[in-house]
Amino acid sequence: MIQLRDVHKSFGKNEVLKGITASVAKSEVVCIIGPSGSGKSTILRCVNGLESYEAGDVLVEGTRVERQATSIQAIRTKVSMVFQRFNLFPHRTALENVIEGPIHVKREPRRDAIARGHELLAKVGLAGKADAFPAQLSGGQQQRVAIARALAMQPSAILFDEPTSALDPELVGDVLSVMRKLAEDGMTMLVVTHEMTFARQVASRIVFMDAGQVAVQGFFMHNAVGMWFTPMALGTLADGLGLRLACLFLLALPAVGALCFLAARTLEFRRLPLREAERKRKRGSG
Numbered sequence: 017m018i019q020l021r022d023v024h025k026s027f028g029k030n031e032v033l034k035g036i037t038a039s040v041a042k043s044e045v046v047c048i049i050g051p052s053g054s055g056k057s058t059i060l061r062c063v064n065g066l067e068s069y070e071a072g073d074v075l076v077e078g079t080r081v082e083r084q085a086t087s088i089q090a091i092r093t094k095v096s097m098v099f100q101r102f103n104l105f106p107h108r109t110a111l112e113n114v115i116e117g118p119i120h121v122k123r124e125p126r127r128d129a130i131a132r133g134h135e136l137l138a139k140v141g142l143a144g145k146a147d148a149f150p151a152q153l154s155g156g157q158q159q160r161v162a163i164a165r166a167l168a169m170q171p172s173a174i175l176f177d178e179p180t181s182a183l184d185p186e187l188v189g190d191v192l193s194v195m196r197k198l199a200e201d202g203m204t205m206l207v208v209t210h211e212m213t214f215a216r217q218v219a220s221r222i223v224f225m226d227a228g229q230v231a232v233q234g235f236f237m238h239n240a241v242g243m244w245f246t247p248m249a250l251g252t253l254a255d256g257l258g259l260r261l262a263c264l265f266l267l268a269l270p271a272v273g274a275l276c277f278l279a280a281r282t283l284e285f286r287r288l289p290l291r292e293a294e295r296k297r298k299r300g301s302g
């Protein structure tokens with residue numbers, strides 16, 4: 017669905033992407049994690065053609081993304097982007113923000129766009145907020161309008177650039193649960209985030225960036241083995257401690273049982289000669 021092959025990008029003398037190779041398959045959720053300035057946003061911007069690159073290939077559904085190309089508008093309708101700071105039009109209502117793209121870019125009939133706009137606002141938990149302006153909404157609600165706006169373009173994939181990092185902690189959960197639901201519905205997602213719990217629960221793969229390079233790239237295993245190892249790999253030891261102790265206990269039970277059995281058998285063998293001697297003694301005295 018999305019492929020980056022040895023992508024290089026510089027701002028003047030500052031090479032910010034030093035040969036990035038990564039991919040996102042259909043219905044896959046890939047999280048990008050890394051320190052500030054490592055090139056995470058630049059990757060997303062190259063994928064939807066907001067930024068050009070000097071070498072390598074960025075492909076969306078097999079089409080090369082080139083900023084100057086006439087195909088760029090088509091690519092942007094395939095790949096929507098959700099930004100850290102929502103980027104809603106402040107003078108338009110939530111619904112107007114959502115229907116803007118379908119009407120003006122995709123040339124959909126206004127009535128259809130409005131009907132789907134209402135559906136999408138309901139989907140992100142904002143059914144009653146269609147007529148509210150961004151200033152009348154909380155940060156979390158604005159971000160959910162931005163997600164509805166991204167969905168309105170009926171994209172093949174959505175790029176998220178730290179969608180919760182500008183939010184107060186109590187508003188993060190609602191946005192993440194909307195994203196979790198999208199992932200469950202099979203949306204292809206490339207997500208720059210610092211939310212490790214979200215990444216661990218939802219991502220099928222994680223890309224660690226460092227200074228313009230992919231430092232580590234790994235799969236998440238959503239099973240007991242993966243739950244055991246990934247928190248350790250990610251350094252969130254306390255996170256999985258309870259689960260690990262439970263796993264240890266379960267694994268240890270059969271081992272302890274086997275040891276007890278062996279010990280009993282060994283004692284039995286050791287006692288055999290004694291019992292034989294006892295039997296002989298009894299026979300002799302009888």
Ligand SMILES: Nc1ncnc2c1ncn2[C@@H]1O[C@H](COP(=O)(O)OP(=O)(O)OP(=O)(O)O)[C@@H](O)[C@H]1O
Binds near residue numbers: 050
């Ligand atoms: N338009 C630009 N002009 C010049 N330099 C830029 C531009 N955009 C980004 N950079 C530089 O490119 C590098 C990577 O920036 P990028 O925004 O991709 O990092 P990031 O990993 O997303 O960081 P953060 O976590 O802070 O968002 C940084 O050194 C940044 O200063």
Ligand SMILES: [Mg+2]
Binds near residue numbers: 056057058177
């Ligand atoms: Mg960034």
